[in-house]
Amino acid sequence: xxxxxxxxxxxxxxxxxxxxxxxxxxxxxxxxxxxxxxxxxxxxxxxxxxxxxxxxxxxxxxxxxxxxxxxxxxxxxxxxxxxxxxxxxxxxxxxxxxxxxxxxxxxxxxxxxxxxxxxxxxxxxxxxxxxxxxxxxxxxxxxxxxxxxxxxxxxxxxxxxxxxxxxxxxxxxxxxxxxxxxxxxxxxxxxxxxxxxxxxxxxxxxxxxxx
Amino acid sequence: xxxxxxxxxxxxxxxxxxxxxxxxxxxxxxxxxxxxxxxxxxxxxxxxxxxxxxxxxxxxxxxxxxxxxxxxxxxxxxxxxxxxxxxxxxxxxxxxxxxxxxxxxxxxxxxxxxxxxx
Numbered sequence: 001x002x003x004x005x006x007x008x009x010x011x012x013x014x015x016x017x018x019x020x021x022x023x024x025x026x027x028x029x030x031x032x033x034x035x036x037x038x039x040x041x042x043x044x045x046x047x048x049x050x051x052x053x054x055x056x057x058x059x060x061x062x063x064x065x066x067x068x069x070x071x072x073x074x075x076x077x078x079x080x081x082x083x084x085x086x087x088x089x090x091x092x093x094x095x096x097x098x099x100x101x102x103x104x105x106x107x108x109x110x111x112x113x114x115x116x117x118x119x120x121x122x123x124x125x126x127x128x129x130x131x132x133x134x135x136x137x138x139x140x141x142x143x144x145x146x147x148x149x150x151x152x153x154x155x156x157x158x159x160x161x162x163x164x165x166x167x168x169x170x171x172x173x174x175x176x177x178x179x180x181x182x183x184x185x186x187x188x189x190x191x192x193x194x195x196x197x198x199x200x201x202x203x204x205x206x207x208x209x210x211x
Numbered sequence: 212x213x214x215x216x217x218x219x220x221x222x223x224x225x226x227x228x229x230x231x232x233x234x235x236x237x238x239x240x241x242x243x244x245x246x247x248x249x250x251x252x253x254x255x256x257x258x259x260x261x262x263x264x265x266x267x268x269x270x271x272x273x274x275x276x277x278x279x280x281x282x283x284x285x286x287x288x289x290x291x292x293x294x295x296x297x298x299x300x301x302x303x304x305x306x307x308x309x310x311x312x313x314x315x316x317x318x319x320x321x322x323x324x325x326x327x328x329x
Contacts, residue, residue: 054310084312085320138290
């Protein structure tokens with residue numbers, strides 16, 4: 001870990017407590033793995049992303065001041081590449097899901113009042129809206145104006161895909177939880193193959209992690 | 212065959228002499244209308260699947276499409292591509308509180324990803 005990564009960062013924790021950069025990175029890695037496995041889009045982690053992007057930008061600046069043959073240069077550069085890959089991959093997986101489930105996610109977003117439960121970040125909301133509207137106007141110009149009037153409505157709901165919340169995922173219990181899905185007791189450290197839906201709240205509370 | 216049922220209806224009417232009328236064939240009419248809806252939905256899916264491919268090309272080739280692909284897509288598709296491009300660009304610019312991140316880069320893990328020095 002570089003010096004800059006050990007700096008204390010404020011305001012990224014759940015209750016606003018300070019986190020170190022390596023803690024932020026660890027959380028982001030966990031979010032990345034979860035996002036790749038989960039059948040649906042998980043809550044956005046823009047704060048972690050922005051924080052880590054800021055970190056690697058600072059690290060890159062610092063490297064410019066290093067002497068050319070400093071042995072730390074290569075190690076720091078590797079670390080920067082690694083973090084940038086994780087962030088990009090994480091955001092790419094999210095964009096893919098946002099495009100696929102755009103309609104479903106926006107509908108869900110409209111019913112979410114509490115900000116901390118938001119699945120989409122404000123920028124992602126803007127992205128999803130423009131994406132849907134671009135599909136609509138494309139169909140309008142290409143298809144709908146050439147068909148009989150009774151068919152001339154764009155049914156976005158018909159074209160939208162919903163995530164399969166019943167798909168099975170592997171998980172590891174981080175803490176003991178009883179009566180999951182009405183019958184299963186999870187022992188700390190145990191691994192299970194279960195449906196996503198009954199365990200999604202445990203994922204959000206941090207009681208289990210996807211593997 | 213598509214349109215066969217509709218043709219059948221026309222032939223049926225045609226075969227009838229002037230001054231006569233074949234019975235209103237409700238079943239066939241319903242089938243023809245269903246066929247129209249199915250075709251329309253299929254057509255929508257086709258249009259959508261093409262956009263999916265065009266989208267993948269934005270990630271592969273960047274914001275300018277190769278000439279041979281441009282030759283095979285229609286004007287509304289070019290417009291859609293440009294709009295997709297613009298939306299993606301402004302999203303990527305917004306990342307990192309405005310410093311931006313190009314998500315079309317870093318598509319493969321760096322070689323050292325799993326041998327982190329501790």
